Amino acid sequence: MNLxxxxxxxxxxxxxxxxxQNDLADLAEVxxxxxIAIENGTGNPSFETLTKIVDVLGLxxxxxVKS
Known part of the structure; x- marks a missing residue:
């Protein structure tokens, strides 16, 4: 899966x-x-940032690993 x-x-x-969006940002503390950049596919989020967002969303x- 790409960005x-x-x-x-x-x-x-x-x-x-x-x-x-602003509520999710607040809940995920990002x-x-x-x-917005992540949702648009233009951001390069850290693992920590992605983890916070997906935890709030229940994802x-x-x-x-690609071989």
Whole structure:
């Protein structure tokens, strides 16, 4: 999954849960601009930032090794 797909997944889940961007940013303790960039696929979030966001949204990070 690339960063654009990650952002789209986060955005879709946030919208499905009817959470506004600024509310998710507050709940996940990340900057609003950071969240917007992630959802747009233009951000390069740290593992910690992604973990905070997916925890709030009830998602899981699935790391796989490419061979």
């Amino acid at each position: 654009v797909q990650v952002g789209e997944t986060i955005k879709q889940r946030r919208q499905r849960l009817d959470i506004r 900057g609003l601009r950071t969240l 899981e990070l699935n790391l796989t």
